[in-house]
Amino acid sequence: MFPLRLVGSELCIRDRVERCAAGRALCPVGCVLAFTFPGQGSQKPAMGEEWIKHESWELVDEASDACGRDVAQLLLKADADELKQTRNSQLTTFVLSMVILDAVERTGVAPNFTAGHSLGEYSALCASGALSFEDAVRLVSERGEAMQVAADEQDGSMAAVLGLDDDLVVSACARVDGDVWVANYNAPGQVVIAGDPAALTDAGEKAKELGAKRSMALPVGGAFHTPFMAPARDRLRKALAEVEVRDPAIPVFANVDAISRDTAEEWPQLLASQLCSPVQWRQTLYAMQELGCATFVELGPGTVLTGMAKRTLKNVNTLSVATPEDVDTLLTAVTDLGSSSQGAKESGEYLYVTERLVVSPCAGIFAPDIFLYAMTLFVLFNVSLTQLTVYLSPLISVTVKQTPL
Numbered sequence: 558m559f560p561l562r563l564v565g566s567e568l569c570i571r572d573r574v575e576r577c578a579a580g581r582a583l584c585p586v587g588c589v590l591a592f593t594f595p596g597q598g599s600q601k602p603a604m605g606e607e608w609i610k611h612e613s614w615e616l617v618d619e620a621s622d623a624c625g626r627d628v629a630q631l632l633l634k635a636d637a638d639e640l641k642q643t644r645n646s647q648l649t650t651f652v653l654s655m656v657i658l659d660a661v662e663r664t665g666v667a668p669n670f671t672a673g674h675s676l677g678e679y680s681a682l683c684a685s686g687a688l689s690f691e692d693a694v695r696l697v698s699e700r701g702e703a704m705q706v707a708a709d710e711q712d713g714s715m716a717a718v719l720g721l722d723d724d725l726v727v728s729a730c731a732r733v734d735g736d737v738w739v740a741n742y743n744a745p746g747q748v749v750i751a752g753d754p755a756a757l758t759d760a761g762e763k764a765k766e767l768g769a770k771r772s773m774a775l776p777v778g779g780a781f782h783t784p785f786m787a788p789a790r791d792r793l794r795k796a797l798a799e800v801e802v803r804d805p806a807i808p809v810f811a812n813v814d815a816i817s818r819d820t821a822e823e824w825p826q827l828l829a830s831q832l833c834s835p836v837q838w839r840q841t842l843y844a845m846q847e848l849g850c851a852t853f854v855e856l857g858p859g860t861v862l863t864g865m866a867k868r869t870l871k872n873v874n875t876l877s878v879a880t881p882e883d884v885d886t887l888l889t890a891v892t893d894l895g896s897s898s899q900g901a902k903e904s905g906e907y908l909y910v911t912e913r914l915v916v917s918p919c920a921g922i923f924a925p926d927i928f929l930y931a932m933t934l935f936v937l938f939n940v941s942l943t944q945l946t947v948y949l950s951p952l953i954s955v956t957v958k959q960t961p962l
Contacts, residue, residue, distance in 0.1 A: 589669045589670070589848070589849040589850045589851060589852070590666075590667075590668045590669050590670075590850070590852045590854065591668055591669065591670040591671060591672065591845050591850045591852065591853050591854070592658070592661075592668040592670075592671045592681070592684055592854055592855075592856055593671070593672055593673065593674070593677070593681075593853055593854070593855050593856070593862045593866070594654050594671070594672075594673035594674070594677030594678075594680035594681050594684070594855070594856055594857050594862075595650060595654070595673075595674055595676075595677050595855065595857040595858065595859055595861055595862050596647075596650065596673065596674040596675030596676040596677045596836075597643065597646045597647050597650060597675060597676050597777065597781075598646070598775070598776075598777065598861070599650055599857060599858045599859035599861055600640045600645075600646045600649050600650050600858055600859075601637070601640070601858060601859070602635060602636055602637055602640060603632075603633060603634075604632060604649070604653060604858045605617070605629070605632025605633050605649075605653060605656075606633060607880045607881060607882075608653070608656050608657075608660075608880075608881065609633075611656070611660060611881050612660075612663070613656045613657075613659040613660040613663070614656060616652065616655055616656050616659055616690065617629050617632065617652060617656065619690065619691070619694075620648075620652045620655075620690075620694045623690075623691045623694040623695055623698075624648065624694050624695055624697075624698040626648065626698070628648060628649065628652050631645055631648065631649045632649055632652070632653060635649070641776060641777075641778065642705065642778065643701050643704045643705040643708060643777075643778055643779060644698075644701040644702050644704075644705045645701070646701070647676050647697055647698075647700060647701035647704070648694075648697055648698055648701055650676060650677075650857060650858060651676060651679060651680055651693070651694070651697045652694070653857060653858055654677070654680040654856055654857035654858075655680065655683060655690060655693075657856045657857060657878055657879065657884075658680070658683075658684055658856050660881065660884050661854075661856060661878060661884055661887060664884065664887070664888045664891075666887065666888070666891055668684070668807060668854070669807060669808075669850065670807060670808050670809075670810065670817065670845050670848070670850055671684050671685055671807060671808075671809055671810075672809065672810035672841050672845065673812075674741075674812070674836060674838050674861075674862060675741075675781070675782065675812065675831070675836050676697065676700070677857065677862075678809075678811070678812055678828065678831065679693050679696060679697050679700075679828075680693075680856070680857070681809050681810075682802075682805065682809055682824065684856075685805035685806055685807050685808075685809050686803060686805060686806045687802055687803050687804065687805040687809065687821060687824060688800070688802060688803075689801070692800040692801065695796070695800070696793075696796055696797065696800060696828075699792070699793065699796040700789070700793055700796075700832075703788070703789035703792040703793055704779060704781065704786060704789045704832070705778070705779075706788070706789070706792075707779065707785065707786050707787075707788045707789040708778050708779025708780070708781075708785075710788065711779075711780070711785045712753065712754060713751060713752060713753060713754065713757075713779050713780025713783070713785045714751065714752075714754045714757055714774065714775070714777065714778075714779070714780060715740060715749055715750065715751040715757070715774075715775045715777050715779075715780060715781065716749070716750055716751075716757050716760075716761055716772050716773060716774050716775055717743075717747060717748070717749050717771075717772070717773045717775060718747075718748050718749070718750055718761065718764045718769050718771075718772050719746060719747055719769060719770045719771045719772075719773065720746045720768070720769050720770030720771065721746065721748065721764055721767060721768055721769035721770075722746075723739075723742060723748060725764070725767045725768065725769075726739060726748045726750065726764060726769075727739055728763075728767065729750075729760050729761075729763035729764040729766075729767055729769075730750055730752075730760050730763075732760075732763045733756050733759045733760045733763060734756070734759075735752065735753050735755060735756025735759065736752045736753045736756055736780075736783075736784075736785070737750055737751070737752030737753065737756040737757050737759075737760045738750065738751060738752055738783045738784070738835070739835050740780070740781060740782040740783055740835050740836065741782065741835060741836040741838060742835060742836065742837055742838060742839045742840060743836075743838050743839060743865050744838075744839050744864075744865040744868040744869045745839065745868060745869060746770075746868075747865070747868065749775070750764075751780035751781060751782060751783045751785075752780050752783055752785070753780070757774075757780075760772075781832070782831070782832065782833065782834060782835055782836055783833060784833050786832040786833050787832075787833055789832050790829050790830070790832040790833050793828070793829050793832065794825070794829045797825040797828060797829060798825070802821040802824050802825060803821050804819065804820050804821045805818065805819055805820075805821070807819070809824075810841045810844060810845065811823075811824075811827045811831075812827075812831045812834070812836045812837060812838070812841070813827055813830050813831055813834045813837065814837060815837040815840035815841040815843075815844050816844070817844070817848075838862075838865065839865070839869050842865070842866055842869045842870055843869070843870075846870050846873065850873075851872070851873050851874060852873065852874040852875075852876075853866045853870075853873060853874070853875050853876075854875075854876045854877075854878060854887065855875075855876070855877045855878065856878050857879065858879055859877075859879065860877040860879070862877075863875045863876070863877045876890065
């Protein structure tokens with residue numbers, strides 16, 4: 558059976574494990590879909606304005622209650638300097654990503670895989686059901702505070718090195734007399750380094766001597782994903798020990814090694830280690846593509862990850878969802894049956910999901926017509942009998958109750 562769900566955050570944002578488990582049945586026509594979530598640096602002033610009237614905005618109030626801060630004020634009124642502070646940029650980026658995820662979930666679209674860049678890893682774990690929304694808010698708030706304190710105590714910064722191979726960037730850092738390391742492997746020819754400001758400048762010059770096109774300082778307030786964040790890592794470990802991490806309903810790729818996990822056991826250690834380890838984002842994109850993922854949807858402010866996916870991967874579909882209008886665009890794309898895998902274009906922003914959210918005005922237990930669904934797959938998409946068995950087997954065992962409106 559298909560999962561029939563009421564529109565409302567109680568089901569959309571909290572009942573995620575069951576939703577994600579059913580999500581693999583929502584993409585039956587050869588589509589393998591990934592949701593990706595951005596990290597710190599994607600924020601901008603007034604980025605919440607377009608969401609105020611959307612039903613998913615209620616998560617902002619819930620986030621404020623969970624962390625004891627006025628998240629709405631930060632999303633609507635904070636200027637660029639205020640948002641640049643680590644404690645603010647991380648909290649606002651995470652909460653807005655969850656608002657957007659909630660809005661997308663209301664359409665019935667669900668991923669096969671998920672991953673997040675740095676801070677975005679918490680969004681990915683929340684999307685997979687591994688973390689509850691309230692626990693994730695508290696962890697992100699604690700993470701931001703811990704990293705802010707660590708950055709205040711140890712002066713550091715970050716820079717993007719463009720147009721140079723990874724090993725040469727590592728070599729540039731090694732040639733410097735000072736503390737500087739690779740912090741992010743973002744895309745081919747795009748590596749972020751971090752460390753002591755003076756050493757960072759020297760490493761940028763060494764990189765240009767080795768052939769880099771440019772070394773560009775980033776507007777961040779610390780040397781993140783380096784040993785400078787060790788105090789924040791230790792503080793975060795204590796916070797992680799106090800929350801429940803569940804088995805993800807869909808695989809989540811870890812930043813530290815670009816390997817997916819579908820069990821809870823390793824995630825507390827992975828999240829803590831991430832603060833002092835480079836983000837293996839390019840390797841994560843490759844790993845998802847190797848598993849058949851051909852469609853990458855970025856959920857959150859900005860389009861940074863979408864650009865990285867386009868730069869890194871060939872023959873993939875990409876889409877960024879940052880506004881309510883983008884959700885409409887996504888829904889239009891996924892319901893465009895003309896772009897199914899039988900005649901899919903090799904490029905362009907198309908998704909191939911075929912289900913849509915069902916809302917019933919009455920109470921009871923609903924059982925969709927499996928025969929009708931099977932005939933739809935067979936006639937419209939030329940699905941074989943073997944494929945039909947694969948698609949229908951998980952649906953037959955699920956019963957979802959609908960409550961009165």
